[in-house]
Amino acid sequence: MSRLFKKTLIIMIILFGIVATATSALSGWNIYKGLSDEFEAKGSSIALSISDSSVDMLINSEPATLQSVIDQYLNILGVAYIVIVDSTGDIVSHTFVPGIPDGVAALSERLDSKYLNSNREILPLTYDNVGDFLNITSPVLGGVAGYVMVGMDRGIIKSQIISIVLKQQVLVFVLFILTIALSYLLIGRISSPLNTLADNASKLAQSDLSDISDIDKLSAEIEPIAQSSKDEIGDLARSFVHMERRLSESIRNLTETVAAKERIEGELNVAREIQLSILPQKFPPFPHVKEIDIDAKIVPAKEVGGDLYDFFFLEPEGDNAIAELIEDKLFIVIGDVSGKGVPAALFMAVTKTLIKATASTELSPGQVLERVNKELAKDNDACMFVTLFFGMLDIHTGQFTYCSAGHNPPYLLSQDGSVEMLDKKGGMCLGVMDDAEYVSSALTLKKGDILFLYTDGVTEAMDGDNNQYSDERLDELLKNRAVSDTEGIINYVFEDVQKFSGDTPQSDDITMLALRYNKS
Amino acid sequence: MRYRPDYMKPALRIISVIYIICILFSISSRAQDHGKILIGMSAPFSGPSRDLGIELYNGMTAYLDYVNKNGGVNGKKIELIAYDDGYNPLPAINNTLKLIDQDNVFLLVSYVGTPTVTRVLPVLKIYEDKDVFLFFPFTGAEPQRQAPYKDYVFNLRPSYIQETAGLVNNLVKIKKPNIAVFYQADAYGRSGWDGVRRALDKHGLDIVAEATYHRGAEFDSSFSEQVDIIKRAEPDAVISIGAYEASAGFVRDAREGGLDVPIANVSFVGSESMLELLLQAGQENSKDYTQNLINSEVVPNYLDSSIPAVMEYRDLMAEYSPRMPDTVETGNAHAHISENKKDKYGFVSFEGFLNAKLLVEALNRLGGELDKDKIKRTVENISDYDIGLGEYVSFSANNNQGLSRVYYNTAENGRYVPIKNWSIFEK
Numbered sequence: 053m054s055r056l057f058k059k060t061l062i063i064m065i066i067l068f069g070i071v072a073t074a075t076s077a078l079s080g081w082n083i084y085k086g087l088s089d090e091f092e093a094k095g096s097s098i099a100l101s102i103s104d105s106s107v108d109m110l111i112n113s114e115p116a117t118l119q120s121v122i123d124q125y126l127n128i129l130g131v132a133y134i135v136i137v138d139s140t141g142d143i144v145s146h147t148f149v150p151g152i153p154d155g156v157a158a159l160s161e162r163l164d165s166k167y168l169n170s171n172r173e174i175l176p177l178t179y180d181n182v183g184d185f186l187n188i189t190s191p192v193l194g195g196v197a198g199y200v201m202v203g204m205d206r207g208i209i210k211s212q213i214i215s216i217v218l219k220q221q222v223l224v225f226v227l228f229i230l231t232i233a234l235s236y237l238l239i240g241r242i243s244s245p246l247n248t249l250a251d252n253a254s255k256l257a258q259s260d261l262s263d264i265s266d267i268d269k270l271s272a273e274i275e276p277i278a279q280s281s282k283d284e285i286g287d288l289a290r291s292f293v294h295m296e297r298r299l300s301e302s303i304r305n306l307t308e309t310v311a312a313k314e315r316i317e318g319e320l321n322v323a324r325e326i327q328l329s330i331l332p333q334k335f336p337p338f339p340h341v342k343e344i345d346i347d348a349k350i351v352p353a354k355e356v357g358g359d360l361y362d363f364f365f366l367e368p369e370g371d372n373a374i375a376e377l378i379e380d381k382l383f384i385v386i387g388d389v390s391g392k393g394v395p396a397a398l399f400m401a402v403t404k405t406l407i408k409a410t411a412s413t414e415l416s417p418g419q420v421l422e423r424v425n426k427e428l429a430k431d432n433d434a435c436m437f438v439t440l441f442f443g444m445l446d447i448h449t450g451q452f453t454y455c456s457a458g459h460n461p462p463y464l465l466s467q468d469g470s471v472e473m474l475d476k477k478g479g480m481c482l483g484v485m486d487d488a489e490y491v492s493s494a495l496t497l498k499k500g501d502i503l504f505l506y507t508d509g510v511t512e513a514m515d516g517d518n519n520q521y522s523d524e525r526l527d528e529l530l531k532n533r534a535v536s537d538t539e540g541i542i543n544y545v546f547e548d549v550q551k552f553s554g555d556t557p558q559s560d561d562i563t564m565l566a567l568r569y570n571k572s
Numbered sequence: 573m574r575y576r577p578d579y580m581k582p583a584l585r586i587i588s589v590i591y592i593i594c595i596l597f598s599i600s601s602r603a604q605d606h607g608k609i610l611i612g613m614s615a616p617f618s619g620p621s622r623d624l625g626i627e628l629y630n631g632m633t634a635y636l637d638y639v640n641k642n643g644g645v646n647g648k649k650i651e652l653i654a655y656d657d658g659y660n661p662l663p664a665i666n667n668t669l670k671l672i673d674q675d676n677v678f679l680l681v682s683y684v685g686t687p688t689v690t691r692v693l694p695v696l697k698i699y700e701d702k703d704v705f706l707f708f709p710f711t712g713a714e715p716q717r718q719a720p721y722k723d724y725v726f727n728l729r730p731s732y733i734q735e736t737a738g739l740v741n742n743l744v745k746i747k748k749p750n751i752a753v754f755y756q757a758d759a760y761g762r763s764g765w766d767g768v769r770r771a772l773d774k775h776g777l778d779i780v781a782e783a784t785y786h787r788g789a790e791f792d793s794s795f796s797e798q799v800d801i802i803k804r805a806e807p808d809a810v811i812s813i814g815a816y817e818a819s820a821g822f823v824r825d826a827r828e829g830g831l832d833v834p835i836a837n838v839s840f841v842g843s844e845s846m847l848e849l850l851l852q853a854g855q856e857n858s859k860d861y862t863q864n865l866i867n868s869e870v871v872p873n874y875l876d877s878s879i880p881a882v883m884e885y886r887d888l889m890a891e892y893s894p895r896m897p898d899t900v901e902t903g904n905a906h907a908h909i910s911e912n913k914k915d916k917y918g919f920v921s922f923e924g925f926l927n928a929k930l931l932v933e934a935l936n937r938l939g940g941e942l943d944k945d946k947i948k949r950t951v952e953n954i955s956d957y958d959i960g961l962g963e964y965v966s967f968s969a970n971n972n973q974g975l976s977r978v979y980y981n982t983a984e985n986g987r988y989v990p991i992k993n994w995s996i997f998e999k
Contacts, residue, residue, distance in 0.1 A: 112718070112719075113766075114714060114715065114718060115762045115763070115765065115766040116686060116690060116713045116714050116715055116759040116760075116762045116763035116766060117690060117714075117715045117759070118762070119758060119759040119761075119762035119763075120661070120686075120687060120690040120691055120715075120758070120759035123661075123687065123757075123758055123759065144766075145762055147757055148757070148784060149757045149784045149785055149786050150783045150784055150785060150795075150797045150798040150801055151782065151783045151784065151797075151798070151801040152782070
């Protein structure tokens with residue numbers, strides 16, 4: 053049974069209950085009123101007719117004849133008893149079996165000659181174990197000859213009411229059954245497509261939605277309803293078909309998008325591979341060069357940026373290919389290419405290669421950057437650029453010349469604990485203007501000094517509330533440092549940045565490079 | 573238990589059979605003379621009072637057969653047409669109309685019952701100009717002894733007033749003044765009740781309790797309600813105005829209910845039938861229900877061989893085999909001659925015999941002309957006719973009742989014996 057039918061059934065039961073109760077009450081009341089009036093009229097006329105005809109018999113004292121007269125009236129429907137009382141108040145004839153109820157005896161006792169009531173008297177009476185009666189007393193000869201009492205059985209009214217109400221209930225019940233059957237058929241016709249739709253929806257809900265053909269199959273199931281029904285159910289079915297088609301379409305789109313995304317992620321992985329493979333990963337890079345310690349760390353963002361770092365000694369020129377590195381001058385680079393992804397990675401690779409190719413002991417860092425800038429700015433249709441810090445350390449003297457092309461100025465962390473930001477001057481970022489000029493600066497490192505280089509991935513790291521890590525925080529952190537080795541300082545900063553960002557996804561590469569000068 | 577359906581069904585069936593028979597016989601029987609005197613009877617041959625009709629009929633036919641065999645009355649044979657009314661007023665009225673209009677009977681005789689006869693009386697008044705008289709109805713009620721109907725009826729038996737007065741007087745005499753009445757709720761019961769009331773009134777007494785039952789109640793019905801009502805009044809005796817099935821049932825339930833006072837029944841009860849039922853029930857329950865019973869009778873005990881009429885009756889009955897009227901469907905389970913009677917004598921058939929004997933005497937006196945106009949005068953002229961009872965039958969213009977003596981019997985060893993001394997009920 054459909055739930056729709058159950059609800060309808062309950063409503064119908066209630067409605068029919070109301071109808072049955074109302075009609076029963078109404079007809080019960082009607083029958084009661086009608087029969088009561090009829091019984092009163094009937095009883096009165098019987099009483100009158102007996103009292104008129106029994107004058108002689110009463111006067112002549114003929115109880116047997118009186119009895120045969122009143123016996124005839126007992127056949128009339130509703131007449132329960134007849135009593136004839138003579139002028140002395142004695143009952144001379146009655147029809148009671150097995151005996152006269154006490155109530156009637158009491159009623160008759162007052163009907164002596166003194167009572168003398170020439171009017172008809174109508175009293176409703178109830179005798180225990182006998183029944184409900186309407187007692188009609190009619191005087192004979194104005195009461196001088198006696199009285200006639202006729203009892204009309206009101207129980208008959210009750211049983212008539214019960215019988216008619218019962219018949220009515222049977223009729224209502226038959227109608228009820230017919231209506232139920234009819235509505236069962238009707239609701240079946242309505243609810244079967246609804247059930248199909250409901251089944252369809254729950255199947256849809258249970259399907260894993262991965263297979264579009266399943267959904268297409270589902271929408272095909274209800275297609276006939278959508279086409280054949282012109283009513284609201286048809287509308288609903290059409291909406292279902294529409295929805296399932298849209299769903300199928302969306303899933304198809306989604307699948308395509310996911311595929312595309314996977315492709316892009318593959319691309320990003322390429323970029324990351326380019327980035328990581330191009331940057332030196334071996335630490336310590338020059339274990340035999342005791343004058344310096346170098347350490348670097350790059351943590352690429354999910355979507356790879358174009359951070360780069362490098363450190364190298366120049367390779368000898370000409371045919372002396374297998375000669376040792378010229379380990380007098382150490383070059384260090386850190387930079388950040390604008391943009392993200394493969395283009396940025398490629399631009400970074402180009403920049404790194406250009407730097408390494410251009411670097412020379414003959415040229416100041418500024419001059420190197422001028423040349424590199426020229427190369428990068430040339431044919432730079434994509435308008436990419438890179439901020440870069442480039443420095444050269446004479447490992448014997450501690451002389452450090454450098455130039456910053458729009459890059460965050462590194463910190464000099466002295467042995468005595470002081471922290472100093474390097475000179476900002478240099479030039480604009482590389483790749484924008486081919487004739488840009490770059491000015492070099494210089495300083496001398498003392499034993500134990502550490503140069504700390506970083507990209508804006510550090511200072512612009514975000515926490516959950518979109519606050520940046522900031523230069524001030526880095527400044528403060530470095531001042532409070534407790535470590536003096538390169539790896540320690542990098543980890544120290546990185547841990548603090550991580551702590552700051554918490555769960556916030558990393559939006560840019562974080563790159564740090566630390567150089568410690570060990571010679572006194 | 574024997575099958576006893578609602579009385580109306582057999583009554584209707586019987587009426588239809590009667591109707592067909594009437595049509596068949598109307599041509600042949602229309603002529604009153606041609607050597608036949610048709611007389612009509614309506615009585616119960618079915619239902620709980622059927623034994624009364626059957627016995628009365630057989631008592632009559634026993635005598636009529638004898639008369640017819642010996643040449644009839646003035647050379648004419650007497651033919652008795654009897655119809656069944658089941659002891660109900662409406663069939664009794666219909667039977668009477670049929671007997672008068674279709675069978676064209678000369679007179680009506682031996683009707684049974686007060687409620688039936690009371691309702692037939694107006695019919696006789698309507699047919700006044702046809703001079704239809706009812707002879708010797710088997711009822712002691714007053715209506716046919718009083719104006720306006722006494723002119724159409726001749727009674728042989730004493731009235732219920734006489735019977736009940738005799739019972740009351742005897743009971744009061746043995747210091748049993750607290751008398752209750754058990755009676756049939758109809759004109760018969762009312763007659764007896766009225767008789768008891770009048771008799772008590774003469775002693776300054778009143779009925780101490782009364783209980784009724786519906787006419788047609790059977791022996792198997794329970795009468796304990798009635799017993800309870802009466803027992804509450806602690807009566808010294810009960811006078812029962814009933815038919816044999818109900819009266820026997822009442823006696824049984826009274827004795828079962830611890831009401832052991834004398835219970836007196838009147839002649840109409842059908843004494844032998846009542847006694848038979850009580851003996852049967854007593855045998856089944858291993859009890860004696862026949863103690864302390866009084867029956868008033870309007871004829872002497874049929875065992876009293878000192879009475880000439882008894883001897884004549886017994887002689888006739890000895891040769892006679894009981895039968896059912898040919899208008900009554902025989903073979904019908906509820907219209908048969910009671911087969912469990914000890915012998916074929918009884919108060920009722922004795923009364924039937926006496927009815928027939930007096931009727932024949934009246935017809936003889938009427939002479940061969942069968943002049944209806946003369947019936948009334950002829951019967952009223954009967955005076956001091958010796959019917960064989962030692963009591964003479966007399967009628968007059970003011971007296972339409974032939975006999976007045978009431979006889980009292982009690983049950984002893986399964987049969988009725990005359991009460992010689994009422995003191996046996998004193999205790």
